[in-house]
Amino acid sequence: MIEFAKITTRLVTEFKKILGNNAVVFDDKDALENYAHDETGGEYYSHMPEIVLKPENAEQISKVLKLASAEHVPVTPRGAGSGLAGASVPIYGGIVISFERMNKIVEIDKTNLVAVTEPGVVTNDLCRKVSELGLYYAGYPMSVETSFIGGNVATNAGGSKVIKYGNTAHHVLGIEAVLPNGEIVQFGGKRRKDSSGYDIVRLLVGSEGTLAVFTKIFLNLIPLPGKTVDLLVPFPDIHTAISNVGPLITESKTLPSAVEFIDDTSVVLGSKYNNIRLPYQEKADAYLIVQYEGHDRDELESIYEKAGKALMNGKAMDVFVADNRTNSEKIWRIRRNWLEGIKAFESHTPTGDVVVPTSKIPEIMEYIAKISKEYKVQIPVAGHAADGNLHPAPMKPKDVNLGEWKELSEEILSKIAIKASKMGGAVSGEHGIGFVKKELLKKTKNKQYELMKSLKKTIDPLGIMNPGKLFDPQ
Numbered sequence: 001m002i003e004f005a006k007i008t009t010r011l012v013t014e015f016k017k018i019l020g021n022n023a024v025v026f027d028d029k030d031a032l033e034n035y036a037h038d039e040t041g042g043e044y045y046s047h048m049p050e051i052v053l054k055p056e057n058a059e060q061i062s063k064v065l066k067l068a069s070a071e072h073v074p075v076t077p078r079g080a081g082s083g084l085a086g087a088s089v090p091i092y093g094g095i096v097i098s099f100e101r102m103n104k105i106v107e108i109d110k111t112n113l114v115a116v117t118e119p120g121v122v123t124n125d126l127c128r129k130v131s132e133l134g135l136y137y138a139g140y141p142m143s144v145e146t147s148f149i150g151g152n153v154a155t156n157a158g159g160s161k162v163i164k165y166g167n168t169a170h171h172v173l174g175i176e177a178v179l180p181n182g183e184i185v186q187f188g189g190k191r192r193k194d195s196s197g198y199d200i201v202r203l204l205v206g207s208e209g210t211l212a213v214f215t216k217i218f219l220n221l222i223p224l225p226g227k228t229v230d231l232l233v234p235f236p237d238i239h240t241a242i243s244n245v246g247p248l249i250t251e252s253k254t255l256p257s258a259v260e261f262i263d264d265t266s267v268v269l270g271s272k273y274n275n276i277r278l279p280y281q282e283k284a285d286a287y288l289i290v291q292y293e294g295h296d297r298d299e300l301e302s303i304y305e306k307a308g309k310a311l312m313n314g315k316a317m318d319v320f321v322a323d324n325r326t327n328s329e330k331i332w333r334i335r336r337n338w339l340e341g342i343k344a345f346e347s348h349t350p351t352g353d354v355v356v357p358t359s360k361i362p363e364i365m366e367y368i369a370k371i372s373k374e375y376k377v378q379i380p381v382a383g384h385a386a387d388g389n390l391h392p393a394p395m396k397p398k399d400v401n402l403g404e405w406k407e408l409s410e411e412i413l414s415k416i417a418i419k420a421s422k423m424g425g426a427v428s429g430e431h432g433i434g435f436v437k438k439e440l441l442k443k444t445k446n447k448q449y450e451l452m453k454s455l456k457k458t459i460d461p462l463g464i465m466n467p468g469k470l471f472d473p474q
């Protein structure tokens, strides 16, 4: 078991020399507290950093990591702290590196169709900026308004558009990173192809701050799709809803940019929270939200007519079309605010993140319903139907105390995650492992787990990078 060193006043002085006084937070409980947790929830998933550093460039980070290596102090990179697996929580104390001051879009290269950003850019700020130039960044987690590009890359974030564009890994062409020994290295870049050996860019994506600190990210851009149309589709049951996903794609001959799913409990809570009523709310057991992108209205009309026909043939109760911003917003509000909507009624609601092959969604939903009955716990579910990624959210019953709830909710989510893995899925589809799911990683990844650990040992032999995430410190 690794023992880490503590931050000393000598180190604080060194860090102030490197970064300037204002970029170092030390000995200020209230200010440090802001960096002690992410959105995983509750005091159980929180730990105070000893010091927070706010660098402005890779050279400063390099000097910090050289010192951290020499002194054997743990380092936890932190984006916006919107994570749902505790990945940015400094569970061994030490240094938190916050990227809030590294928030510049360095370049939008219209010739190569590449954006180069610092890690602290809010994802939606990049989306907006490139759209002004007729371009599109296709990464779109539901937390797009808050999360940072660096955090998205480090968790390989997904979201609603994965069926058409893939997850964050698909958009990353290159990463400039500082290795634990302080070396600054650029992997990949503006080139679109590279068959020269192992793909280290792909290895860094999803590494949750355990291998290196990203200081610059090269992202693929595509032309901005002109217009969108959204369909709200109620179904009598989950099985019917999910069995529509495949035919919808083949019969409309177009990949939707999203096919989202919400169950009846989520709709009841979401409609109260957002003060909206959805059509068929009393009768429907599940809804799909389908989005298409196209160049103009005519193209979209032809797509949604084919899609509507396919859905009605597939026993949808109705198909509601929103082709203007106001109606689209109404359709999306419940899905986008899904977690907030549930937490407004029960704040102690952790979020699962399982993924299964799409055809297995009805089976995992049946299992979730069984677990819900067995444990007498309400578990609303929403997710990305087109890629099989579901978020079960067990809500604390009133008669269970908080201490018991931590164990109980973890047991519930573990059972669901292991079942998903056995169905050919995985224990995390997009939120990552952090420290909350590290036992599940061990239980389900077998040989891959051992290989992951040996890669970590090679790149971070002293084990200072975000210790306790993915694995226990070795």
Ligand SMILES: Cc1cc2nc3c(=O)[nH]c(=O)nc-3n(C[C@H](O)[C@H](O)[C@H](O)COP(=O)(O)OP(=O)(O)OC[C@H]3O[C@@H](n4cnc5c(N)ncnc54)[C@H](O)[C@@H]3O)c2cc1C
Pocket (backbone or CB within 6 Å): 038, 039, 076, 077, 078, 079, 080, 081, 082, 083, 084, 087, 088, 099, 119, 140, 141, 142, 143, 146, 147, 148, 149, 150, 151, 152, 153, 154, 155, 156, 157, 158, 159, 160, 207, 208, 209, 210, 212, 213, 214, 215, 339, 340, 430, 431, 466, 469
């Ligand atoms: C309401 C809500 C909706 C969400 N919807 C989605 C969704 O649709 N899809 C999805 O995938 N996730 C979703 N999430 C989860 C979360 O937003 C994502 O995991 C996001 O990618 C985290 O980004 P962040 O900037 O907040 O990173 P943080 O939570 O701060 O950190 C996450 C990880 O990234 C590492 N990290 C951050 N920056 C760097 C860097 N520069 N170098 C190295 N490592 C770094 C951290 O060490 C940590 O391991 C949602 C969360 C909320 C609260």
